[in-house]
Amino acid sequence: VSSSQSVRRLCVQPEKHGETQAPPDPCEPSQCQPDTPLPPPAPGHAGLSVQEMVAVSPELDTYAITKKVKEVLTDNNLGQRLFGESVLGLTQGSVSDLLARPKPWHKLSLKGREPFVRMQLWLSDPHSVDKLTEMKRLEKKVCVKRRHSSVSESAVLESAVCAGECSEAGSPQPLPREPQAQLKKPRVVLAPEEKEALKRAYQQKPYPSPKTIEELASQLGLKTSTVINWFHNYRSRIRRELFIEEIQAAAGEGGEKGVAEGKGVAEAESSCDGTESDSTAESNTSRAPGLEEGGGPADRPHPHQDAQQGTSRHVGTFADATMIFPESSALSAPVAAAMARNPKDSSLRRKKAANLNSIIHRLERAANREEPNVWEF
DNA sequence: TGCCAGTCAATAGG
DNA sequence: CCTATTGACTGGCA
Numbered sequence: 001v002s003s004s005q006s007v008r009r010l011c012v013q014p015e016k017h018g019e020t021q022a023p024p025d026p027c028e029p030s031q032c033q034p035d036t037p038l039p040p041p042a043p044g045h046a047g048l049s050v051q052e053m054v055a056v057s058p059e060l061d062t063y064a065i066t067k068k069v070k071e072v073l074t075d076n077n078l079g080q081r082l083f084g085e086s087v088l089g090l091t092q093g094s095v096s097d098l099l100a101r102p103k104p105w106h107k108l109s110l111k112g113r114e115p116f117v118r119m120q121l122w123l124s125d126p127h128s129v130d131k132l133t134e135m136k137r138l139e140k141k142v143c144v145k146r147r148h149s150s151v152s153e154s155a156v157l158e159s160a161v162c163a164g165e166c167s168e169a170g171s172p173q174p175l176p177r178e179p180q181a182q183l184k185k186p187r188v189v190l191a192p193e194e195k196e197a198l199k200r201a202y203q204q205k206p207y208p209s210p211k212t213i214e215e216l217a218s219q220l221g222l223k224t225s226t227v228i229n230w231f232h233n234y235r236s237r238i239r240r241e242l243f244i245e246e247i248q249a250a251a252g253e254g255g256e257k258g259v260a261e262g263k264g265v266a267e268a269e270s271s272c273d274g275t276e277s278d279s280t281a282e283s284n285t286s287r288a289p290g291l292e293e294g295g296g297p298a299d300r301p302h303p304h305q306d307a308q309q310g311t312s313r314h315v316g317t318f319a320d321a322t323m324i325f326p327e328s329s330a331l332s333a334p335v336a337a338a339m340a341r342n343p344k345d346s347s348l349r350r351k352k353a354a355n356l357n358s359i360i361h362r363l364e365r366a367a368n369r370e371e372p373n374v375w376e377f
Numbered sequence: 378t379g380c381c382a383g384t385c386a387a388t389a390g391g
Numbered sequence: 392c393c394t395a396t397t398g399a400c401t402g403g404c405a
Contacts, residue, residue, distance in 0.1 A: 080393075080394065090383095090384075093386065093394085093395075094386095095394095096395055097383095097384090097395080097396085097397095099394095100394090103382095109383085111383070112382065186387090187388070187398065188397095188398060189387095189388080189398085207380090226398070229397095229399055232381075232399095233398065233399085235380085236380095236381065239381090
């Protein structure tokens with residue numbers, strides 16, 4: 001299966017699943033592939049690799065970052081595909097997901113933070129939009145050219161714009177790739193009833209035993225692996241929904257109520273699998289997803305690396321990022337926008353207070369160490 | 378082994 | 392074209 005994938009990735013992925021192993025990386029930026037400006041050359045950061053920047057990055061406001069990115073992309077008519085492939089090294093679907101549901105910084109693993117650092121970097125690059133626009137133009141040109149000239153010399157053009165995704169709808173020729181091009185197993189699409197059944201099962205037992213899974217699979221006529229995958233995906237997507245609430249609560253209200261209270265689980269659950277209103281209106285079932293309920297086997301954030309949370313964790317504002325990623329100060333705008341968009345009565349006031357705290361916090365930190373202070377309040 | 382975080386990539390819908 | 396959704400897969404971890 002992966003054979004086809006790796007082929008496409010070559011262009012953009014610097015070290016794909018290399019995970020955290022990526023050391024100082026000499027060829028990280030765009031050296032490997034000429035004309036493939038994937039990892040932004042980290043402007044003004046003395047050759048720090050993105051991984052390194054992630055390691056030293058202050059807490060970033062993932063929500064504000066994605067908000068701004070979405071704004072810039074739409075304002076400039078730039079697609080997620082192009083942005084993802086040339087800036088983040090991710091596919092369109094992943095970008096969409098990331099932009100729509102950014103996880104709070106402190107819940108992200110090192111690897112998960114990478115895209116956000118890249119976005120931050122991208123936002124702070126005054127020419128980011130121009131570059132992408134130029135790429136878009138170039139890409140289109142190559143596609144047109146290829147469509148007209150015979151497919152032969154496409155290889156040459158390929159490297160010029162990499163990817164050259166002009167196929168898709170136009171010419172459905174994902175490369176003749178080897179003999180059994182038909183060996184691709186069709187994507188499983190669960191029927192609404194099947195999903196409903198699985199959701200019901202989930203409500204009873206978020207972590208079904210192998211036996212239960214087996215039963216479910218046979219009852220629904222699905223492969224057990226499909227059922228297993230479904231549970232994994234469902235759990236993690238629900239979890240993510242909760243993060244979002246947390247992030248929005250934090251953005252909306254400055255403090256008061258502890259942000260991460262078990263509340264909201266219900267809504268999150270019902271809106272989880274994207275198809276929002278899909279649950280055919282019969283959602284009378286007092287939603288009681290095993291999540292957190294009484295602390296059963298249910299979830300439990302996972303002792304990843306989310307150590308110091310819970311308490312007074314000063315949620316990063318863009319200003320923080322600015323300390324390491326100068327020039328990004330202009331980004332505080334989205335924060336303000338985010339504030340405004342949530343007409344929660346006094347939320348604005350609280351937000352301001354939080355902002356003040358943030359400033360104080362930064363001043364304190366600056367007093368304790370030397371940091372490139374290029375802030376703008 | 379099982380779980381999770383991240384992703385990919387097929388596909389549905391605009 | 393583009394974006395959103397989602398089943399499946401990879402790699403790390405306990």
